[in-house]
Amino acid sequence: MTSQFPFDRALPGVRELQPYQPGKPAEELERELGISGAVKLASNENPRGCSPAVLSAIREYSDIGLYPDANGFSLKQALSRQLGVEPAQITLGNGSNDVLDLLARVFVGPGDDVVFSEHAFLVYPLVTRAVGGNAVVTPAADWGHDLLAMSKALTSRTKLVFIANPNNPTGTYSPATQLEQFLAEVPGNIVVVIDEAYFEYVSADDYPNALHWCTRFPNLVVTRTFSKIHGLAGLRIGFGVASKEITDLLNRVRQPFNVNALALVAAEAALNDAEHAVRCARDNEEQRARLARFCVERGLEYIPSVANFLTVAFGDHAGEINSKLLHKGVIVRPLENYGMPHHLRITIGRDREMDRLFDALGSFL
Numbered sequence: 319m320t321s322q323f324p325f326d327r328a329l330p331g332v333r334e335l336q337p338y339q340p341g342k343p344a345e346e347l348e349r350e351l352g353i354s355g356a357v358k359l360a361s362n363e364n365p366r367g368c369s370p371a372v373l374s375a376i377r378e379y380s381d382i383g384l385y386p387d388a389n390g391f392s393l394k395q396a397l398s399r400q401l402g403v404e405p406a407q408i409t410l411g412n413g414s415n416d417v418l419d420l421l422a423r424v425f426v427g428p429g430d431d432v433v434f435s436e437h438a439f440l441v442y443p444l445v446t447r448a449v450g451g452n453a454v455v456t457p458a459a460d461w462g463h464d465l466l467a468m469s470k471a472l473t474s475r476t477k478l479v480f481i482a483n484p485n486n487p488t489g490t491y492s493p494a495t496q497l498e499q500f501l502a503e504v505p506g507n508i509v510v511v512i513d514e515a516y517f518e519y520v521s522a523d524d525y526p527n528a529l530h531w532c533t534r535f536p537n538l539v540v541t542r543t544f545s546k547i548h549g550l551a552g553l554r555i556g557f558g559v560a561s562k563e564i565t566d567l568l569n570r571v572r573q574p575f576n577v578n579a580l581a582l583v584a585a586e587a588a589l590n591d592a593e594h595a596v597r598c599a600r601d602n603e604e605q606r607a608r609l610a611r612f613c614v615e616r617g618l619e620y621i622p623s624v625a626n627f628l629t630v631a632f633g634d635h636a637g638e639i640n641s642k643l644l645h646k647g648v649i650v651r652p653l654e655n656y657g658m659p660h661h662l663r664i665t666i667g668r669d670r671e672m673d674r675l676f677d678a679l680g681s682f683l
């Protein structure tokens with residue numbers, strides 16, 4: 319079957335790939351069960367959505383007939399002011415996943431190694447294999463990245479290292495001193511990507527802002543997104559910060575209009591509403607603590623998380639619990655494809671959504 323056209327003509331890496339499995343949309347479950355009001359806690363989306371300022375900015379924008387600004391001048395200026403980096407260090411992407419993809423396309427070819435951790439974000443193997451690279455997966459330690467093991471896995475074939483900080487789907491993070499030490503040990507010709515998709519949610523004292531290391535380590539790329547705390551997942555916009563030289567290379571392979579006009583306008587409005595982000599982070603901590611307490615009361619183990627989700631161990635019952643939750647109209651994320659068949663990842667919702675989850679879980683635990 320797969321030795322026939324068109325599979326035989328596809329690149330070997332592509333033939334091995336499994337398509338990324340997104341969280342089930344609430345509408346789909348509602349259609350399947352003939353219910354309404356399903357609660358989706360499966361894709362780490364912001365339960366408050368975006369800032370109202372974003373919605374007005376989008377409504378006011380009408381130049382849809384024109385191509386967007388291919389260089390995102392205005393947004394890069396705003397990011398530059400907020401982050402203290404130069405516009406020439408910023409690459410905008412159609413989601414930060416787009417930037418991860420650009421990195422693989424610029425630096426990785428057939429036979430090159432890309433190092434990342436077990437249980438790390440699934441987009442890393444996806445972008446690696448799509449360009450023919452070898453995924454070198456190091457064992458996790460306590461569900462988090464084992465930086466020492468990652469350091470030891472680097473060879474002359476290694477082109478790229480992906481570190482999710484914090485990691486999805488485990489919610490674990492690498493503290494500043496360890497990560498800085500890792501960066502200092504990595505040969506200067508290996509590009510290290512620190513993926514900070516959940517940066518704004520983290521309040522731990524020893525959690526680093528990797529942007530501070532960009533000058534000291536010219537091989538470092540930091541990625542962030544507007545999908546999570548800014549609530550713009552549906553518009554697709556994220557960015558990478560790196561040296562001007564790396565940024566120039568990314569810009570060569572980037573589709574000229576990879577970020578759409580509404581996303582540019584929305585992202586800038588989101589940046590200007592810092593209060594929204596603060597409120598979302600506060601809500602998240604409160605509700606995450608509630609979920610953690612629920613787990614303790616019910617004797618459920620969970621992986622301590624600094625992000626907007628909590629990954630809970632249900633042992634051999636994870637699949638069954640997932641189906642039962644679906645029947646109650648609550649969508650969470652099973653993690654078989656992350657090598658974690660006994661866990662479910664639960665995105666932190668608002669008060670009412672967490673109540674629905676607790677009611678549902680309470681009825682069959």
Ligand SMILES: *Cc1c(COP(=O)(O)O)cnc(C)c1O
Pocket residue numbers: 362412413414415416439482485486513515542543544545546551554555556
């Ligand atoms: C959600 C997420 C992203 C962001 O993806 P976008 O393409 O920006 O929506 C990146 N990395 C990790 C680890 C994530 O969980």
